[in-house]
Amino acid sequence: MPSGADAHHGHDTLKYHLLGPSLTKAGQDAVDQHRVSDIIYHASRGSKFFSNEEAKDKTLTDKISHILATKLLLERRDLRPDLRRADDYIAELELSRDLSQVVVHIDCDAFYAAVEELDRPELKEVPMAVGKGVLTTCNYHARKFGCRSGMASFVAMRLCPQLVCVPMNPAKYSAKAEEVRAVLAEYDPRFESASCDEAYLNLTQYCREHHVGAEEAVQQLRDQVHEKTRITVSAGIAANAKLAKICSNKNKPNGQFSLARDRQPIMEFMKTLPTRKVNGVGRVFERELDAIGIKTCGDIYEYRAYLAQLFGQKAFQFLMQCYLGLGRTSIQPAEDYERKSVGTETTFKEMKSPDALRMKLREIADELEDDLKRTGFKARTLCVKVKLHTYEVYTRQSSPPFAVHKADDLYKYSLPILEKLMKKLPDMKLRLMGLRATHLVSAKKPGIDFFGRPTGSSSAATKNKDSEGDWEVWPEAEFEEAVRQERNNEMNELEKLSQEYEKQQPQPEAQWTCPICILPQPPNDTTFNSHIDFCLSRQTIKEAVQSTTPFTNTPLQPSSTRPTPSTAQKKGKRGRPRNEPPTLDEKTREKRRAFFTLPTNPTP
DNA sequence: TGCCCAATA
């Protein structure tokens, strides 16, 4: 666990990071994570991968220093307006809380491994993983040793020498997944596939029509899945998708957990829930939150006045919804979402010969042509990605004069990007190359729709199942798109307003005081930044924190001079009939980039 | 606005 301001001592944070992204997955609770991280650390030390992780860890540690420094600054300012905004937003969210839906998250237990075990029952008795190079999943025997999905297999072998690795069989998994989905459809024909082995269902109607409770229905569903497919699944039952997802992890494997659909139990549940358990909080954000003192969703409340300035508006909203246990209540088939990009990438043995690299690009272009053909798109822009032998990643993009989909064109218009990169990075040695098509245009119905936008961006709704039913989907897709557009405009408007508000702020102070060295400093931003950097380099944040008078949030200026902009209140719905929280973001990712973008004191 | 990067699942 990273722990507060001293987390960056030694290699603790790096070791923690190396544990991988799926730390919250089930089966790890009884594992000695310190032993595991030590083994991983020593197994990978010295590799280029390791050096890169080390560098990333350093960057993050610096970023966290900046966040802490910013927080120190904020503590010396009048936060009442921010507090007010946060409380207003909470009130608004609370009004929109929807407890009327029965949302269920279904998660297959160690899916790929389970499918392999069906064919080879002897694998059930031993630690086993699926995947070469990197484990895509592993059974619960393997997890007892600390093995996890996403882990390099040589590391996994170090943790568990008896581990049996079997190669992937994607076709087999999707066939099995289809069997599972057939059962799910009986309970909610409009269920939503979140991935190959995960789905959301809305059982409100089913429960009503069959006069059964949610838990009973889910038990029955799970039994039926097992009976028909021999696959065990875990389930979470709650009032929204976010909670359901968390709940499905509670009694894994082969179990279910139901969270009462009432405000109080939900608040209690969130209070002690580690932030990392929430979909959207990963290793980085967890550490950033931890640094300022937030370990659980309940802790968020105490810091509500800081969050927008430290992490940005989106992250603020996301976190407030975490604190309140709010989430999406509308479940819809994945086909209803529009695709934004199609891409392919491959890792290969390091190479640097320009000719070989061009050939590689050609292969990838061929590959992408297939994918575009299959999905029925053309690309208005192409994005080349390269990963150096050092694991540094670069991406460069360009827009061909017309929408492309043929391999020849893909190659023709992406080659200059590659050449430019080769010029910029002479002798670059690559381990990965990728090509991605964005700004998609439907290859089927080109033209301009009646909103004046190129079709494809919206006709994407019809991408799957293209044989029938397209036309019925259209109006609704258009409507959704229009609604989204409107919401965007609204947001931009408010964004602008709040920026203008920042500009109008009275600038009473000619100087600001560095919270670290406590000396008055000249007023402009550049000296502000470099001074803080300088101070930070002389003194660790921990010392800085200790040397500063804690939390007297003394107003530096009368709050009356700071009118409260109501950006938070207005955002969201404005009379639109929607039964989900204003920013439908389960998907909203928290954000960083917190450096010094706060309305810092003065720029005269 | 378009480009690039990083985080996340």
Next chain:
DNA sequence: GCCATATTGGGCA
């Protein structure tokens, strides 16, 4: 000796 694909958000010019 450390994957592949897609989405999202933020900084910046």
